[in-house]
Structures are given as structure tokens and as C-alpha cells.
Amino acid sequence: MREGPLRVALAGVAGHGAAHARRFLQMQATGSVRVVAFAEPAPERRPEVVRELSDAGAIRYDDLSHVPDGAGVEAVVIATPIHLHHPMTLHALARGWHVLLEKPAAPTPQELAEMLAARRRSGRIVAVNFQHTARPGFRQLLALVRVGAIGPVQRVIGRGLWLRDAAYYARSWAGRLRVDGRWVLDGTLMNPFAHLVNQALIVASPDLDRPAAPVAVTAELYHANPIESEDTACARILTREGVEILIYTTLTFAGQRLPSLEVQGSEGTARWDYQDRVTLVGRHGESRPLPTLPAGPDVADNFVAAVRGEPVALYSPLSHSVSHVLVAAGAFLSCWPPSPIPDALRERVRTPQGTLAWAVPEIDRWIDVASSRHALFSEAGVPWARAGVTVGLERLQSFAxxxxxR
Incomplete structure (x- = not known):
């Protein structure tokens, strides 16, 4: 087993990468890692994070490729825009670095296939930051399903309702389909609710150790915001074992509701939400919330332990992202291109922070209606809905x- 702190570089610290920066600085304080370098072309966006990293001894570079071999980097955390995940991962693996990659792994199956091939050639570890897979409540949910607490899983329903303002979409790649000729496909299924899709696939899997293999997806994609991609979606996913997964997502909900999973079995239902709470519901409707469990190792702990050679299984190795990428990319093929929601059916609202956002009135009601009927929006009578086609996923190798x- 490897001795001494793991020498880590960070790629991207101005967006979500700021959370990674602070997490790895915490780990540096315990002696498990040492952050030796970080790549950030726009340090003015998060000067306080840049200062914290610099004060801790890390050296800033404009680009990951500028980090010299003499820095002794052993692993890199990549938290850049989606379209950069593929080239940066290939670059890191070519230099012999292990990789912790922010989700989604890649926007297209062809890029992910190249990344998997590079990982196999390099022999290095690549993990994807699906952080909810490490949460104790979700692990508890998997354990309950494994022991048959709700019987064989028949259907999984995921609901995710948030609100995002104009500043969210002001980023150069947010809500885009392509950037600089590269696919981004930044929508709810690919990015903000990627966790929900990934976890639904895991809990629908026959072994619960990796996501289920999806064989088909039928999706509907819409946008109320002035973007190219989608901010509202629904999808029906069929797994190889015949489990139906229904996903409903939006970034246009002007209210408060936690994203959640509902796992329906032959003998009952299990529910999990983003506060990591688990509830069991019996066949006759009796509800029993389970005690909250203490936190365990997170994805960063898990990744570092694996790189150090400790006997741990990665929560989300790169290979486990195949199912999510197939579903998310297949959803775009099912309903290409995303459809605008008519102006008369959307409205401008103020967020709790005082900013402006586009909202769809009664989107929560429509999601409740559709999910209660196990239907897509077009099947539930939503006035702005447009049916998508069913896309087979078993032979989907390229998003085009x-x-x-391509």
C-alpha cells in the first residue's frame, strides 16, 4: 500500500470545483493528500478559493497541460465544463495520473468509450463524482432492496424540481447543446439531475452494485428558458430485466420540494430524498421512516483510498457511467431538438435571492399527474407536450x- 500523502492537482476551481478545492484542502489538513497544483484560467471568478489554495502551497496554472512533470502530480480532480471532461481525462491518463471526474463523465457514448479505452491502457483509477452514491441513507436503501424488504423491484420513479435563474444560464456552456464544436448537451438529465438518473439505474439493477443496463428510452425535452437545451424533461427507461424507470425533472419550479426516488416493489415501496431520508411504505399504505445514519467515507475519501491501494470498491468507477450517458444522450435523440414551452404558459418570477427566473406555473402538478399515472407528459394531457420516439440503447455507440x- 502506498505511503505518504497523495499529490493532487485540481482542474477548475471557479465553479463547482470550489467545493472540491475546499474538500481536498480539508484532506490535506489531515495528511492524506497534498494539493500541489491547480489549473484555473479565470482566477478572478473565485479569488478567495485561489487565495486559499495558494496559501496552502498549491501553484496555479492557466491550463492543466501547463502543470510540469516536476510537480509530481499523482491524481487530478477535474471539475471543468462538460465538453472538457473527455480531452482533460485523456490528457491526465496519458500522463499517468489517476482521475476523479465531476459528473457527468461525458456527454456522448463515443467520448466515454474513448475514455474507458484510455483508462484500460493506463491502468489508472478513474472515478466519477456521483456523490449521493456514498450517502448512508442511499446505501441503506440499497441494503433494504437487497434483502427483499419491498420484494422484487418493479418500477422506480425519480422526481426533481428546482428553480434556476438567469445567472445560472449566464455561464458560457450552461443550457448549450454544443460549445466550440463539441457536444455539451447540458440539460437536467445530463447534468443537474444526473444523480437522480444514475441512482434510479442503480436501485433498478439486479445486483445493486452497478447501474442497470438500459435497453430503451422514450423522452420529452422542453425549455422555458431562452436556451438551446432542456430545462424540463420526462423519460421512460426500460432496463434489460424489465424494470421501468420514470424520471421527471425541471428547473422551472417556483416552490420548495426535495428531489426524490420512489422504488416500487411487489411487497411495498421505499422512498429516498436528497436529505438522505429513507421511508418504507407497506402494501397497505403503512409508512415507517427509518433512522438517519451517520455519514461515512465520501467519494473523495473513497477515491483516495483506492489510489493508495486500500481494499475498497469505488462507489462510481468510470465504467458505471455508461448507463447514465446512454440514457441522457438517448433522451436527446428521442426528442430532438428540445421544444420551447409557449410564452403564454411560462412566467417570470423572483427567486428567494431576488433574482429573476423563468417558471412554469403548475409544473409540480403536471409532474404529480404524470408520475401517478406512470405516464409521460404527452400521455398525461400536458398542453405543451410533444411525444418522443423510443430509442434503443443496446447498440447505441455514437450520438449523432x-x-x-457527430
């Missing part, structure tokens, strides 16, 4: 919408 090329 009609008329768009």
Missing part, C-alpha cells in the same frame, strides 16, 4: 442527431 453529424 439527424442533420447534426
Amino acid at each position: 442527431p439527424p442533420g447534426e453529424g
Whole structure:
């Protein structure tokens, strides 16, 4: 087993990468890692994070490729825009570095396949930051399903309702389909609710150790915001074992509701939400909330332990992202391109922070109606809905919408 602190570089610390920076600085304080370098082309966006890293001894570079071999980097945390995940992971693996990659792993199956091939050639560890997979409540949910507490899983329903303002979409790649000729596909299924899709696939899996293999997806994609991609979606996913997964997501809900999973079995239902709470519901409707469990190792702990050679299983190795990427990319093929929600059916609202955002009135009601019927929006009578086609996923190797090329 490897001795001494793991020498880590960070790629991207101005967005969500700021959370990674502070997490790895915490780990540096305990002696498990040493942050030796970070790549951030726009340090003015998060000067306080840049200062914290610099004060801790890390050296800033404009680009990951500028980090010299003499820095002794052993692993890199990549938290850059989605379209940079593929080239940066290939670069890191070519230099012999282990990689902790922010979700989603990649926007297209062809890019992910190249990344997996590079990982196999390098022999290095690549993990994806699906952080909810490490939460004790979700692990408890998997354990309950494994012992048959609700019987064989028949259906999984995921609901995610948030509100995002204009500042969220002001980032150069947010809500985009392509950037600089590269696919981004930044929508709810690919990015903000990627966790929900990934966890639904895991809990629908026959072994619960990796996501289920999806064989088909039928999706509907919409946007109320002035973007290219989707901010509202629904999808029906069928797994190889015949489990139905229904996903409903939006970033246009002007209210408060926690994203959640509902796992329906032959003998009952298990529910999990983003506060990591688990509730069991019996066949006759009796509800029993389970005690909250103490936190255990998170994805960063798990990744570092694996790189150090400790006998741990990665929560989300790169290979486990295949199912999510197939579903998310397949959803775009099912309903290409995303459809605008008519102006008359959307409205501008103020967020709790006082900023402006586009909202769809009664989107929560429509999601409740559709999910209660196990239906897509077009099947539930939603006035702005447009049915998508069913896309087979078992042979989907390349994302190439009609008329768009690779």
C-alpha cells in the first residue's frame, strides 16, 4: 500500500470545483493528500478559493497541460465544463495520473468509450463524482432492496424540481447543446439531475452494485428558458430485466420540494430524498421512516483510498457511467431538438435571492399527474407536450442527431 500523502492537482476551481478545492484542502489538513497544483484560467471568478489554495502551497496554472512533470502530480480532480471532461481525462491518463471526474463523465457514448479505452491502457483509477452514491441513507436503501424488504423491484420513479435563474444560464456552456464544436448537451438529465438518473439505474439493477443496463428510452425535452437545451424533461427507461424507470425533472419550479426516488416493489415501496431520508411504505399504505445514519467515507475519501491501494470498491468507477450517458444522450435523440414551452404558459418570477427566473406555473402538478399515472407528459394531457420516439440503447455507440453529424 502506498505511503505518504497523495499529490493532487485540481482542474477548475471557479465553479463547482470550489467545493472540491475546499474538500481536498480539508484532506490535506489531515495528511492524506497534498494539493500541489491547480489549473484555473479565470482566477478572478473565485479569488478567495485561489487565495486559499495558494496559501496552502498549491501553484496555479492557466491550463492543466501547463502543470510540469516536476510537480509530481499523482491524481487530478477535474471539475471543468462538460465538453472538457473527455480531452482533460485523456490528457491526465496519458500522463499517468489517476482521475476523479465531476459528473457527468461525458456527454456522448463515443467520448466515454474513448475514455474507458484510455483508462484500460493506463491502468489508472478513474472515478466519477456521483456523490449521493456514498450517502448512508442511499446505501441503506440499497441494503433494504437487497434483502427483499419491498420484494422484487418493479418500477422506480425519480422526481426533481428546482428553480434556476438567469445567472445560472449566464455561464458560457450552461443550457448549450454544443460549445466550440463539441457536444455539451447540458440539460437536467445530463447534468443537474444526473444523480437522480444514475441512482434510479442503480436501485433498478439486479445486483445493486452497478447501474442497470438500459435497453430503451422514450423522452420529452422542453425549455422555458431562452436556451438551446432542456430545462424540463420526462423519460421512460426500460432496463434489460424489465424494470421501468420514470424520471421527471425541471428547473422551472417556483416552490420548495426535495428531489426524490420512489422504488416500487411487489411487497411495498421505499422512498429516498436528497436529505438522505429513507421511508418504507407497506402494501397497505403503512409508512415507517427509518433512522438517519451517520455519514461515512465520501467519494473523495473513497477515491483516495483506492489510489493508495486500500481494499475498497469505488462507489462510481468510470465504467458505471455508461448507463447514465446512454440514457441522457438517448433522451436527446428521442426528442430532438428540445421544444420551447409557449410564452403564454411560462412566467417570470423572483427567486428567494431576488433574482429573476423563468417558471412554469403548475409544473409540480403536471409532474404529480404524470408520475401517478406512470405516464409521460404527452400521455398525461400536458398542453405543451410533444411525444418522443423510443430509442434503443443496446447498440447505441455514437450520438449523432439527424442533420447534426457527430
